[in-house]
Amino acid sequence: GTVGAPSGTVNYTTFLEDLKAGRVKEVVVRAGDTRIQGVLEDGSAFTTYAASPPDNATLEGWMARGVSVRVEPPQGQNALGFLWPLLLVGLLIGALYYFSRNGRAGPSDSAFSFTKSRARVLTEAPKVTFKDVAGAEEAKEELKEIVEFLKNPSRFHEMGARIPKGVLLVGPPGVGKTHLARAVAGEARVPFITASGSDFVEMFVGVGAARVRDLFETAKRHAPCIVFIDEIDAVGRKRGSGVGGGNDEREQTLNQLLVEMDGFEKDTAIVVMAATNRPDILDPALLRPGRFDRQIAIDAPDVKGREQILRIHARGKPLAEDVDLALLAKRTPGFVGADLENLLNEAALLAAREGRRKITMKDLEEAADRVMMGPAKKSLVLSPRDRRITAYHEAGHALAAHFLEHADGVHKVTIVPRGRALGFMMPRREDMLHWSRKRLLDQIAVALAGRAAEEIVFDDVTTGAENDFRQATELARRMITEWGMHPEFGPVAYAVREDTYLGGYDVRQYSEETAKRIDEAVRRLIEEQYQRVKALLLEKREVLERVAETLLERETLTAEEFQRVVEGLPLEAPEEAREEREPPRVVPKVKPGGALGGA
Numbered sequence: 181g182t183v184g185a186p187s188g189t190v191n192y193t194t195f196l197e198d199l200k201a202g203r204v205k206e207v208v209v210r211a212g213d214t215r216i217q218g219v220l221e222d223g224s225a226f227t228t229y230a231a232s233p234p235d236n237a238t239l240e241g242w243m244a245r246g247v248s249v250r251v252e253p254p255q256g257q258n259a260l261g262f263l264w265p266l267l268l269v270g271l272l273i274g275a276l277y278y279f280s281r282n283g284r285a286g287p288s289d290s291a292f293s294f295t296k297s298r299a300r301v302l303t304e305a306p307k308v309t310f311k312d313v314a315g316a317e318e319a320k321e322e323l324k325e326i327v328e329f330l331k332n333p334s335r336f337h338e339m340g341a342r343i344p345k346g347v348l349l350v351g352p353p354g355v356g357k358t359h360l361a362r363a364v365a366g367e368a369r370v371p372f373i374t375a376s377g378s379d380f381v382e383m384f385v386g387v388g389a390a391r392v393r394d395l396f397e398t399a400k401r402h403a404p405c406i407v408f409i410d411e412i413d414a415v416g417r418k419r420g421s422g423v424g425g426g427n428d429e430r431e432q433t434l435n436q437l438l439v440e441m442d443g444f445e446k447d448t449a450i451v452v453m454a455a456t457n458r459p460d461i462l463d464p465a466l467l468r469p470g471r472f473d474r475q476i477a478i479d480a481p482d483v484k485g486r487e488q489i490l491r492i493h494a495r496g497k498p499l500a501e502d503v504d505l506a507l508l509a510k511r512t513p514g515f516v517g518a519d520l521e522n523l524l525n526e527a528a529l530l531a532a533r534e535g536r537r538k539i540t541m542k543d544l545e546e547a548a549d550r551v552m553m554g555p556a557k558k559s560l561v562l563s564p565r566d567r568r569i570t571a572y573h574e575a576g577h578a579l580a581a582h583f584l585e586h587a588d589g590v591h592k593v594t595i596v597p598r599g600r601a602l603g604f605m606m607p608r609r610e611d612m613l614h615w616s617r618k619r620l621l622d623q624i625a626v627a628l629a630g631r632a633a634e635e636i637v638f639d640d641v642t643t644g645a646e647n648d649f650r651q652a653t654e655l656a657r658r659m660i661t662e663w664g665m666h667p668e669f670g671p672v673a674y675a676v677r678e679d680t681y682l683g684g685y686d687v688r689q690y691s692e693e694t695a696k697r698i699d700e701a702v703r704r705l706i707e708e709q710y711q712r713v714k715a716l717l718l719e720k721r722e723v724l725e726r727v728a729e730t731l732l733e734r735e736t737l738t739a740e741e742f743q744r745v746v747e748g749l750p751l752e753a754p755e756e757a758r759e760e761r762e763p764p765r766v767v768p769k770v771k772p773g774g775a776l777g778g779a
């Protein structure tokens with residue numbers, strides 16, 4: 181590869197031609213992402229976008245052509261990790277299927293070192309401004325001061341005002357940390373110099389430190405400016421915490437960074453912004469006054485924020501009349517900016533592929549499913565038995581979601597496999613802030629309902645409920661240890677959650693003996709809910725059969741279709757049902773009680 185070769189964006193077709201002609205040397209893809217980056221034999225770098233994330237067979241095909249393929253872990257992994265337990269009740273995971281696929285592909289064997297370009301300098305101020313950043317109002321407010329400073333540093337210096345040198349943006353992946361930092365530079369009309377923490381992670385002692393020095397030399401030449409370091413945790417990890425003790429190279433790099441931050445003269449107008457989703461693993465020295473002493477948290481957007489983000493990214497995209505972005509925002513809890521941008525892009529591709537001129541609501545809904553779960557695997561042929569099990573499992577989730585008073589109702593239930601799931605039931609959930617005890621219990625019951633249905637109908641159970649159990653158990657445990665919702669344990673915080681944005685991990689605050697009691701109580705709580713939901717399904721056995729059989733016939737049921745099947749009404753023929761779909765009727769549900777936060 182070449183160092184810092186400009187990475188031009190090419191058409192996917194061009195890429196395929198290059199591929200056929202043997203001109204492609206290396207590619208890097210991110211699992212679940214449509215972006216493909218690579219290097220041609222002549223050393224030039226390129227970027228292209230596939231219509232859907234390349235699957236293993238495709239990657240194997242490329243490898244067979246002598247291309248060296250590297251697959252990086254999915255970007256949205258964390259965002260999804262936190263979304264799963266909250267949004268998707270009822271993944272039936274084909275564990276065996278999944279593992280066998282992954283075991284076979286193994287593209288990571290052929291990893292190669294993709295030469296990282298060093299700091300990228302945008303000498304022109306970026307065009308992005310605060311109005312391109314939706315939501316994040318508090319963050320923008322806090323950053324205004326920095327914008328003012330960069331616009332007119334001497335005024336601040338004359339006043340002897342102390343301006344933060346370093347600002348740490350903290351938040352889960354894809355919430356727009358980079359986007360926001362770029363907007364600060366855009367607002368202030370100053371150059372934006374970016375680097376990623378991983379650019380500095382090198383094998384050879386001294387290289388990383390030299391790059392840090394380089395970065396700040398560049399910055400000084402362009403001041404006033406913003407230096408942005410993405411993934412600062414890659415260099416900023418606590419010292420001495422490396423595997424097997426110290427890592428000289430990394431420590432030297434970190435030390436160099438500290439030296440540089442201390443070293444600006446008082447009147448240098450450089451603001452260093454950095455982003456991380458793991459503030460907890462940063463070396464405390466980085467957070468000291470005069471370094472990254474200002475932290476700004478950016479959270480996943482709420483429904484309003486999601487709608488605004490959708491509006492921003494829908495600009496310039498032709499939307500059909502039936503498109504309701506507010507409704508789409510409601511249906512995408514847990515989605516971050518990057519997911520929403522991706523969603524609109526996927527929808528545009530879907531419409532374009534079918535030769536339509538406008539993006540419809542159906543495109544958007546399909547795109548949302550794709551972003552969440554990966555593209556539908558239409559070609560995956562399940563055995564009749566697997567299909568039946570999946571249908572009953574998902575029907576179980578759906579019935580529980582429908583009949584339990586405090587559950588969320590059904591938005592959609594399907595046995596079309598997607599991503600790792602063989603089917604799923606998507607609840608009609610609109611917000612995730614208010615969780616009452618009753619709602620949580622129903623939620624646990626809904627999660628367990630898939631397995632309960634399997635047990636009732638097949639008198640046997642499968643491995644497909646792994647994720648359901650993880651979800652149910654986590655909720656049960658948190659009800660007891662964090663939310664004070666178990667009579668035996670009272671309103672005591674047994675566990676304090678560390679704010680890692682990675683699902684958090686618990687710092688235990690209780691004795692061994694309490695730990696045992698908690699485990700026992702979790703087990704009892706889950707067992708109770710399992711029995712409760714199993715009794716419900718037994719009572720509604722007829723409806724269960726009806727829903728499962730209809731699923732086997734139609735594969736997917738929308739909210740209204742599900743409602744009709746439950747009531748025993750006939751469905752329209754599949755085609756018409758699709759064409760003239762009425763807006764879904766919102767079945768009013770009991771509004772959940774007091775704000776519990778952190779749910």
Ligand SMILES: Nc1ncnc2c1ncn2[C@@H]1O[C@H](COP(=O)(O)OP(=O)(O)OP(=O)(O)O)[C@@H](O)[C@H]1O
Pocket residue numbers: 255312313314315316351352353354355356357358359360410455489492516517518519521
């Ligand atoms: N609040 C927002 N308003 C508008 N667009 C957004 C917003 N948040 C994210 N996006 C879009 O999502 C894309 C990804 O965001 P960005 O790369 O800034 O996220 P990030 O938090 O830096 O993620 P990572 O930690 O993975 O680098 C951006 O290109 C931007 O267009």
Ligand SMILES: [Zn+2]
Pocket residue numbers: 269270271272573577627630631644645648
């Ligand atoms: Zn399930």
